[in-house]
Amino acid sequence: MAARVDRVVTSGTFSLDGGTWEVDNNVWLVGDDEEVLVVDAAHDARAIAEAVGGRRVVAIACTHAHDDHVDAAPALAELTGAPVLLHPDDRPLWRLTHPERAPDGDLADGQELTVGGVAxxxxxxxxxxxxxxxxxxxxxxxxxxxxxxxxxxxxATGRSFSDFPTIVESIRTRLLTLPPETVVRTGHGDSTTIGDEAPHLEEWIARGH
Incomplete structure (x- = not known):
């Protein structure tokens, strides 16, 4: 069975710098009928596990460590036996949410994760x-x-650990170089494409944060 992408939307809160906001998060499941990779275990480990079904979870990959993206990661790891993977530069953020439990492994630039025959x-x-x-x-x-x-x-880059010039440079050099038809599956809200977002880079720079 060919690999596919499924989405689970979970709801909870995001807290940082003394503020708390209600949020809906996209949890992405990538894989086939046998195995799946979970991208961002947000809010509700049981709902995610139900969507996984009987498939083997190869890993829980965290795009970053804000609490709304990782709050359910340890519980999902316990339910599935899968390792939690995070870039080491986000460990200080991770510890704000899970001081007693470290991620199981690191994500590194250029690393390949394979699931369902897809890299x-x-x-x-x-x-x-x-x-x-x-x-x-x-x-x-x-x-x-x-x-x-x-x-x-x-x-957003208005809170601790964030920087607007850095995110614009990341988007310019790492994302807008991808094929324009590439579908952008985001952490919140609707998907878009690289081609739809590329023309707006100068607007973002002019607008600042």
Whole structure:
């Protein structure tokens, strides 16, 4: 069975710098009928596990360590036996949510994760968070961008651990170089394409954060 992408939307809160906001998160499941990779275990481990079904979870890959993207990761790891993977630059953020439990492994720029016969390449895209990564699956014509790139612009950079010039540079050099038809599957909200977002880069720079 060919690899496919499924989405689970979970709801909860995002907290940082003393504020808390209600959020809906996209949890992406990449794989086939036998095995699956979970991109961002947000809010509800049981709902994610139900969507996984009887498939083997090869890994839980975190695009970054804001609490709304990793709050369910340890529980999902316990339910599935899968390792939690995170870029090491985001470990300080991770510890704010899970001080007693470290990730099981690191994500590194250029690393390949394979699931269902499909390779996903890790792209280190700091800015929204120091260890933010995107996962590019060229065979599926898609990239999972977490909170780095959304429909309409870059992710927020007004809080701790974030930087606007850095996220714009990450998008310019790591994402807008992908084929324009590449589907951008985001951490929140609707998907878009690289081609739809590329013309707006100068607007983002002019607008600042």
């Amino acid at each position: 996903l390449t890790v792209l280190h895209t700091p800015g929204h968070a120091p260890g933010a990564v995107c996962l590019h699956a060229p065979e599926l014509g898609t990239v999972f961008t977490g909170d780095t790139l959304f429909q309409g612009g870059p992710g």
